[in-house]
Amino acid sequence: MTSRANLPYTYQDLFPHAGNAPREHPTPASISGASFSDTIRNGSHHWTPARNLTAPVRSTWAHWRKLGKRLVRPKTLDFETATWEVFHLIVNPRKMYRHNYTYKHSGKSSYSRDDPSFLILVTGFLCVSAIAWGATYSPNFWDIGKLILTMVVFDFYVSGAVIATLSWIVSNKLFNPSFSVLAALSPASQYNINYIDWAFCFDIHCNSFLIIWCLLYLVQFFLLPALTHEYNFLSILLGNTLYFGAIGHYFIVTFYGFNSLPFVSNAYYTRGSPVATTNPARILQMIILAGVIPVLAIAWILSILFRFNVAYTMVHNYFD
Numbered sequence: 001m002t003s004r005a006n007l008p009y010t011y012q013d014l015f016p017h018a019g020n021a022p023r024e025h026p027t028p029a030s031i032s033g034a035s036f037s038d039t040i041r042n043g044s045h046h047w048t049p050a051r052n053l054t055a056p057v058r059s060t061w062a063h064w065r066k067l068g069k070r071l072v073r074p075k076t077l078d079f080e081t082a083t084w085e086v087f088h089l090i091v092n093p094r095k096m097y098r099h100n101y102t103y104k105h106s107g108k109s110s111y112s113r114d115d116p117s118f119l120i121l122v123t124g125f126l127c128v129s130a131i132a133w134g135a136t137y138s139p140n141f142w143d144i145g146k147l148i149l150t151m152v153v154f155d156f157y158v159s160g161a162v163i164a165t166l167s168w169i170v171s172n173k174l175f176n177p178s179f180s181v182l183a184a185l186s187p188a189s190q191y192n193i194n195y196i197d198w199a200f201c202f203d204i205h206c207n208s209f210l211i212i213w214c215l216l217y218l219v220q221f222f223l224l225p226a227l228t229h230e231y232n233f234l235s236i237l238l239g240n241t242l243y244f245g246a247i248g249h250y251f252i253v254t255f256y257g258f259n260s261l262p263f264v265s266n267a268y269y270t271r272g273s274p275v276a277t278t279n280p281a282r283i284l285q286m287i288i289l290a291g292v293i294p295v296l297a298i299a300w301i302l303s304i305l306f307r308f309n310v311a312y313t314m315v316h317n318y319f320d
Helices: 033-041 060-071 079-091 093-105 117-137 141-175 187-191 198-227 233-259 280-305 310-319
Strands: none
Touching (some): 079 117, 117 198, 198 233, 198 310, 233 280
């Protein structure tokens, strides 16, 4: 028996692998949601980790390059999930964000889509709608081509890029008081707590635009013979309700999208503290409910009172 056998066992003897394992020091990214919420309730912190800060952050261009690579590899596309998202965005958008979108992206460094399947479906829907509209109301090959270009490129992608840029600036201003556009162009800014990617803002636009396509490109196509009577009251009422309802629903789904981010949850703000009065989630909700929706409701009432047929005007702008 060796002299070592007479000595008491040490921690390394009982757990030989533990001594070789590196010690993990707690970081903001490693704190669990429950413990961090308790810390906030105690008043020691008022900020939350938006993502794993040690994970590599992709730039916007790198994100689009990855989408392009998957686009030319059909086997990597997940159309089943994209179809599920399309269905629930129309029927129950809140369920889509709660049960699919948030949890699927909770472990990633970016909350934007890395699969172009959803974009392919929406682009295909718009192309089919443009062909149907053109074949019915302007049966000319050149006119149909221009209609596809207008509906797909300008109505969806160009307007989406503009809206995504505006929402990217506004949302980052709300959740990052020190945010500036020039500073955001540097890669280091994306490690900031609560930073919202531009690609995520564009995804929110794509999700919200689906109800626009459903009501104004699909449903309106079948109702158009009844909507184009310029001064008929029922035609004006139905057409204007369709348009203003679609736009209002667009903003509501947009709010659901930003509210799905983990750091937007009201649980991260202490009740009764000064931070609670300036909760960005509350501000965003008030912008939609007390700002955009009432303005749309007033515009809808005025358009009916003054007999302004929105559907008639839009159709003539497209085909005249």
